[in-house]
Amino acid sequence: MAALALSLAACGGMVPSSPDRPGRVPTPPRSSYPSSSPTTPPPPANALLAGVRAGPALSSLPFTTLDAAGALASFRESCPRLLSRTDASGLTQPADWRQACVAAANWGNGSSTMFFASYFETARIGDGKAFATGYFEPEIVGARSHLPGLDYPVYGLPSDLVRAKPGDAPMLPNGRMPLGRYDEYGRFTEYFDRGAIEDGALAGKGLEIAWVADPVEFFFLQVQGSGRLRAPDGSILRIGYAGQNGLPYTGIGGVMRDRGLIGSGPGKYPGSMQGIMRYIRENPWDGDALMRTNRSWVFFKVLTGDGPMGALNVPVRSKASVAVDPKFVPLGAPVWLDVDRADATGLWVAQDTGGAIKGANRFDTFWGAGEQARVTAGGMSGRGNALILLPKGTLTRLGVR
Numbered sequence: 001m002a003a004l005a006l007s008l009a010a011c012g013g014m015v016p017s018s019p020d021r022p023g024r025v026p027t028p029p030r031s032s033y034p035s036s037s038p039t040t041p042p043p044p045a046n047a048l049l050a051g052v053r054a055g056p057a058l059s060s061l062p063f064t065t066l067d068a069a070g071a072l073a074s075f076r077e078s079c080p081r082l083l084s085r086t087d088a089s090g091l092t093q094p095a096d097w098r099q100a101c102v103a104a105a106n107w108g109n110g111s112s113t114m115f116f117a118s119y120f121e122t123a124r125i126g127d128g129k130a131f132a133t134g135y136f137e138p139e140i141v142g143a144r145s146h147l148p149g150l151d152y153p154v155y156g157l158p159s160d161l162v163r164a165k166p167g168d169a170p171m172l173p174n175g176r177m178p179l180g181r182y183d184e185y186g187r188f189t190e191y192f193d194r195g196a197i198e199d200g201a202l203a204g205k206g207l208e209i210a211w212v213a214d215p216v217e218f219f220f221l222q223v224q225g226s227g228r229l230r231a232p233d234g235s236i237l238r239i240g241y242a243g244q245n246g247l248p249y250t251g252i253g254g255v256m257r258d259r260g261l262i263g264s265g266p267g268k269y270p271g272s273m274q275g276i277m278r279y280i281r282e283n284p285w286d287g288d289a290l291m292r293t294n295r296s297w298v299f300f301k302v303l304t305g306d307g308p309m310g311a312l313n314v315p316v317r318s319k320a321s322v323a324v325d326p327k328f329v330p331l332g333a334p335v336w337l338d339v340d341r342a343d344a345t346g347l348w349v350a351q352d353t354g355g356a357i358k359g360a361n362r363f364d365t366f367w368g369a370g371e372q373a374r375v376t377a378g379g380m381s382g383r384g385n386a387l388i389l390l391p392k393g394t395l396t397r398l399g400v401r
Contacts, residue, residue: 043359046327047089047125047388050360052400055122055387061336067346068112070320071334074349076104077314078332087330091123091398096391097332116334116347120389123400125328128387130361132337132344134380135323135354136373137308138221142212142229144237150211152218154229155202157242157299164188179246191245193295209302210237216280219291220273222298225354226308228369240309242301249355250294252276273378296355310352318368323352328360329388337363339384343376361386 044050063071079101083094100119107115143150164177168188172178180190192201198215210229212218221227226240253276256262261279262271269275280287307315310323312331322335329335329350338345344365357364365380367373395401 044126047091047329047360048398049090050126050328052091052395052398053124054395054400055124055128058117058120058122058389061122061347061387063113063116063336063347065111065113068116070317071347071349072104072107072112072115074317074320074351075332075334076101076107078312078349078351079104081312081314082330082332085331088326089328089330091388091390092330092333092394096394096397100391116389119392120334121392121395122336122387123390123395124385124387126360128361128385130337130339130363130382130384130386132322132339132341132363132365132380132382132384134344134365134367134377135224136367136377137369138217138224138227138374139230139236139369140212140214140217140221140227141232142210142218142237143231143235144210146208146211147232150213152212152215153203153208154210154212154218154239155197155207155299156209156301158202158205158207161191161243161245161299179244190247192297193245193247194297195292195295197245197297198292209300210239216277216287216291220277225298226300226303238303238305238308239300240303241298243299244355245295245297245299247295247297249296251356252290252294255290255293274375312351314351316351316366318366318373319346320349321351321366322348323354323357323364323366324350325358325360325362326350326353328362330390334389335363336387336389337365337382337384338386339382341380341382344380344382345384 079097082097083101085094087093103115103119141150142154146153160181161179162181163179165188166177169178169180178190180188181192183189212221212229226238229237229239231237253262253271256269256276256279257271261267261269262275263269269279280290303309305315307317310316310321311326322337324331324335331350331353333350335348335350336346337348348363348365352364352366354364363386365377367377367380
């Protein structure tokens with residue numbers, strides 16, 4: 001799970017896919033759960049219902065050979081999953097991808113732009129109006145062991161975090177039962193929130209997989225959904241998303257905006273990740289309370305391999321992988337973004353998802369690790385147009401002109 005977006009506009013205020021925080025909130029009585037009856041028409045359930053139109057010829061898109069080479073490499077890594085998984089968008093079937101995947105595996109040193117022109121056609125979902133944010137793989141001080149100065153635990157997935165049994169809680173709008181826990185009386189209740197976890201609700205249960213030095217940096221690593229821990233001896237431990245406590249994500253940038261803290265005047269801060277972090281550092285008491293407004297908490301697992309893993313269970317790659325809503329973009333599909341940010345305009349491959357990445361034409365671009373990736377992702381906010389690249393013949397099968 002990747003990702004999340006780092007601009008103020010993302011997820012109602014800032015960053016995308018995971019975290020939160022003030023003291024634990026009691027479980028509301030059943031009567032206080034939101035009604036499942038919508039007061040407004042629900043959004044389209046997938047790409048087919050949002051509307052699909054044929055896009056322009058691939059030859060008219062100005063992507064470069066370098067751009068296409070990175071996308072081809074990521075597409076090739078995605079192919080084993082493309083050929084075996086169900087596409088939630090309703091656009092494709094595994095057989096649609098077979099010819100392109102066989103060609104990708106044997107393409108060698110041929111022109112990468114020619115590869116895409118030979119095997120793909122473009123489609124526009126809905127109005128095609130795109131919004132792109134960015135995410136990255138943070139690196140913070142931490143290690144497997146509880147060393148001096150490393151006092152904040154990184155928890156693995158708890159065994160008591162479960163889905164409610166039918167009848168024990170209202171069903172979610174997506175048809176699944178909610179996540180939570182059963183208390184000592186056998187009653188289903190919400191799981192511990194950020195405040196409770198930070199106050200020790202999970203301490204001493206053997207869930208610690210690592211320890212970190214800075215709770216603020218760790219908050220933003222949770223938002224990203226994966227990252228690297230650098231130990232005092234220089235060794236690196238990569239951790240990735242294992243699960244979430246089932247409580248809603250609140251973008252703290254949006255909370256700051258609502259409180260009048262975002263802007264360029266005196267006492268105000270930029271809406272970027274860097275600006276939000278500066279506010280927290282300069283106002284530690286209020287900053288801690290701000291982080292606790294995001295009640296969501298992310299649990300991690302230790303990763304191996306040469307990159308953070310995306311939703312397809314393949315590594316996401318810098319400047320090539322993008323997080324999407326899989327109900328509107330097939331995971332593994334190439335995507336063309338033409339937005340008002342030159343660095344985000346180009347050919348990407350949908351390999352990840354994010355808690356704030358919802359709806360048609362919503363994208364979260366991945367920028368790798370390091371300070372430049374942090375700066376780029378933290379300030380990324382691009383608007384423009386998007387096209388999905390589908391295997392040739394798919395639109396005809398769908399009856400799209």
